[in-house]
Amino acid sequence: MRIRAVYPGTFDPVTNGHIDLIRRSSALFDHVIIAILRNAEKTPLFSIEERVEMLENAIAKLKNVSVTTFEGLLVDYATKVGASVIVRGIRAVSDYEYELQMALMNRRLSSKVETVFMMPAEAYSYLSSRLVKEISMLGGSIHGLVPRIVERRLKQKQLSHAFSSKAGGHQ
Ligand code: PNS
Numbered sequence: 594m595r596i597r598a599v600y601p602g603t604f605d606p607v608t609n610g611h612i613d614l615i616r617r618s619s620a621l622f623d624h625v626i627i628a629i630l631r632n633a634e635k636t637p638l639f640s641i642e643e644r645v646e647m648l649e650n651a652i653a654k655l656k657n658v659s660v661t662t663f664e665g666l667l668v669d670y671a672t673k674v675g676a677s678v679i680v681r682g683i684r685a686v687s688d689y690e691y692e693l694q695m696a697l698m699n700r701r702l703s704s705k706v707e708t709v710f711m712m713p714a715e716a717y718s719y720l721s722s723r724l725v726k727e728i729s730m731l732g733g734s735i736h737g738l739v740p741r742i743v744e745r746r747l748k749q750k751q752l753s754h755a756f757s758s759k760a761g762g763h764q
Pocket of ligand 1: 601602603604630665666667668694695696698699
């Protein structure tokens with residue numbers, strides 16, 4: 594039986610913790626679909642196109658992994674693409690409550706899709722997209738925490754942010 598898995602998330606931006614999980618799941622499942630949520634409610638730092646591009650670049654060597662976007666219910670999307678597994682990462686106990694709630698709700702919505710929790714390497718257990726953005730925007734080093742392309746893109750955002758703040762300051 595060939596098993597297709599969906600790894601959903603916001604990925605704003607993708608971190609090395611996500612990449613670690615993608616590698617691990619690509620070794621377990623026949624195909625892994627990274628599904629970026631198109632969410633009009635949140636205001637992401639990176640556009641959906643930028644996030645797709647960075648993810649595609651970071652996973653280019655993994656032949657059984659693809660990157661897509663989705664809207665609406667995750668279980669509906671999983672069913673549509675023929676995925677029977679949802680992969681979610683758990684870094685620490687603090688992640689568990691929210692993840693359990695989501696997994697059980699998804700099971701209630703569709704009993705045919707199973708959530709599988711996976712742990713990233715412990716080196717990434719304190720890593721999050723939110724912290725990476727904050728550190729980078731404040732000029733700190735995020736080297737080794739995100740793929741190279743993300744590091745470059747964050748630096749560009751930081752520079753354009755610094756430039757526009759400076760320009761604004763002189764008005
Ligand atoms: O990386 P994130 O932001 O923690 O990912 C959250 C995500 C995208 C997995 C979650 O918000 C989601 O599945 N949204 C789709 C809408 C949906 O199915 N909601 C019901 C979940 S029980």
